[in-house]
Amino acid sequence: MHSQKTFKNGLTVLSEEMAHVRSVSFGILVKSGSRFETPGLEGISHFLEHMLFKGNEQLSAFQIAEGFDMLGASIDAFTAKEYTCFYVKMVDDKLPEVMKLLSEMLLKPDFLDKEIIREKGVVLEEIKMYLDTPDEFTFDAFLKGIYGGHSLGKPILGFENTVNSFDQKNTTAYYHKFFAPQNTIMAASGNIKQDEFYALVEKYFCGWQKGGFLPELEPPGFVFEAENIERKLEQVHICLGTEGLAFKHEDRYKLLVMNEILGGSMSSHLFQEVREKRGLCYAISSLTESHTDSGVFFVYAATDKEKLPELIKVISAELDKIKLNITDKELERVKQQVKSGYILSLESSVNRMSRLLKQEYYNDKFLDLDGIMEEIEKVKKEDLMGFAEKLFVKQRMKLLTVGPS
Secondary structure (H helix, E strand, O other), X not given: OXXXXXXXXXXXXXXXXXXXXXXXXXXXXXXXXXXXXXXXXXXXXXHHHHHOOOEOOOOEHHHHHHHHHHOOOEEEEEEOXXXXXXXXXXXXXXHHHHHHHXXXXXXXXXXXXXXXXXXXXXXXXXXXXXXXXXHHHHHHHHHHHHOOOOHHHOOOOOOHXXXXXXXXHHHHHHHHHHOOHHHEEEEEEEOOOHHHHHHHHHHHHOOOOOOOOOOOOOOOOOOOOOEEEEOOXXXXXXXXXXXOOOOOOXXXXXXXXXXXXXXXXXXXXXXXXXXXXXXXXXXXXXXXXXXXXXXXXXEEEEEOHHHHHHHHHHHHHHHHHOOOOOOHHHHHHHHXXXXXXXXXXXXXXXXXXXXXXXXXXOOOOOOOHHHHHHHHHHOOHHHHHHHHHHHOOHHHOEEEEEEOO
């Protein structure tokens, strides 16, 4: 059973009891992501995520790291296009101490100059690492191209010149602009007592002063022109895709099932036809990315440049085939895969916590496990083929190739 409470400072908090486990997962989602960054500040949301682990004059970065380790807690964080998330998994009796330490870390940063200088070096190395990873570079280049200059297409890590421009002044200003209780959602799942958990939130986070800024969304446009980026690589990496769906779109379960049929497993159309039957590549998959008001769908693969024309032809043919050819047996198999994936994922307190955060962020209807199973079961093959017909329109497909010409 899950519950929700909104505190006087605007902080929204959710919880879900899992009495059969000894773990608790606690997450904090802040509406601060690369989508909301203005020109010249690209990457600052991600940089701020790093800097919040660096402490203040009273609590050093090492003391933060050591503190979580001494509690036997595992902490992590990530920055996405529309939000930044910090989360901790721990044994249930450590929740009060974890929340105290996390509040000191997130609500009282100093952004010391020496830490900013050091962490800029770390992030610049992270950027280089991604540039040296062909698949990651290809994903980012595809999103940049298809979003046509919109901020959703900007790299979450930012650029070398923008990261170098970060200092105490602009980092502090960005923190105060976005890190406010009304821009924040918290959630805990696991072996908790909900009233006791809300009391801990009141104790450690309700002194957080309400800010005055709420990020606004500007819908993206889409650009479908073919694009080639020449790089010295052993293979050509490709993305072929189109506009997808927003997170809570009414057809999202159709997309979920169709993605599994196309490229979600070893028995998928693309894996069987492209790799197993023709040996055109080692890795191939179909992927989706969904946001508040938009999304993308794309196929990724990599192959020798001599095989590239055939690879593109076969992928395009499979996207056309799914408009006409889905069998009852295949649909039932894929539904079982998808349903099993949901069931297994909900055995994890981290996944349940993450689900609470996302459904609240996207203002989505909360469905229990039976409700999710029912939505998946509703998907019919005629619906999927009609959906594919609308989605895979040749004039609205973007092809990106990265590698030797």
